[in-house]
Amino acid sequence: MFPTFQVRLAGLDPGGDYMLMMDFIPVDDKRYRYAFHSSSWIVAGKADPNSPPRIHVHPDSPNKGAQWMKQVLSFDKLKLTNNQLDDNGHIILNSMHRYQPRFHVVYVNCKGEDATATENFSTFVFPETKFTAVTAYQNHRITQLKIASNPFAKGFRDCDPDEW
Amino acid sequence: MFPTFQVRLAGLDPGGDYMLMMDFIPVDDKRYRYAFHSSSWIVAGKADPNSPPRIHVHPDSPNKGAQWMKQVLSFDKLKLTNNQLDDNGHIILNSMHRYQPRFHVVYVNCKGEDATATENFSTFVFPETKFTAVTAYQNHRITQLKIASNPFAKGFRDCDPDEW
DNA sequence: GCATTTTCACCTAGGTGTCAAGTT
């Protein structure tokens, strides 16, 4: 997923253990298609059936609050797929559907026998991170934006990288 | 470090938390040089002063016993340096000195307040992994062995990779 | 004279959009 979801954490218990996670929930029960004449997405019917939702656990989990708060966190290992039979633990999405990423902070208290009974969750949603999943870009300006900002797409840039 | 230190674990508590670590201890208090005429290492004086020893923690730590036992463990992120002022957390060694890698399994019991009081260690030493640290290979057969076995050195192979 | 560092061509490994071909 590019751009990568990045976040800075504050207010954690420095010595406590936390797991950080992300998941993706459908924004609505609709399927979309892109109307080129109006350059906008329009509803194209009811949503396709979706696989059981998956959760991406940040690979540095679990870790101390102090460690998580030290720097900006990046979910750069998170991968998306449209393959409903995916076997790599990637997040499964339906193409041409809208999704809202969610960020979860899980406090892991291991003092008790039954760990789950003492876990605390906080979930954060940033509405500006909603997106439509595609297998091919529908809008040339999105293509140009990603070519301009993703280092791996440098080979497609027209002019000097410093000019961007 | 190549070849990478790899090990398989058995007999852990599947639900318990473990940290896996490696460190490197001097084999003796000597400095060596390579005698080309006899193709062997000979003592060349007393050991140079060494920096405070560092410990490499396997980056997947901490993790459950069940997880550690699932596959062969590889310490492929472990890096060596001769830079006594290293700031990257690498293992600091003296060139032309002999070292013995050690492997540590640490059981992390977090039920008590003072975690260190309830930790249990096991240390494993494989004498066949002893080596002499160098900045340049002293023996052409070592060079050829590494060219033959390290995928990143394919550019230096003489014949078809399949023949090796 | 020996040991170390630096630069280099050559790899591995994998993330980009393009374009042609395939699918529904």
Next chain:
DNA sequence: AACTTGACACCTAGGTGAAAATGC
């Protein structure tokens, strides 16, 4: 007609020993 897949050239990022340059 709309959507998806796979091969591809072109990148990033970084691990090899060779050879030249530097240090002691």
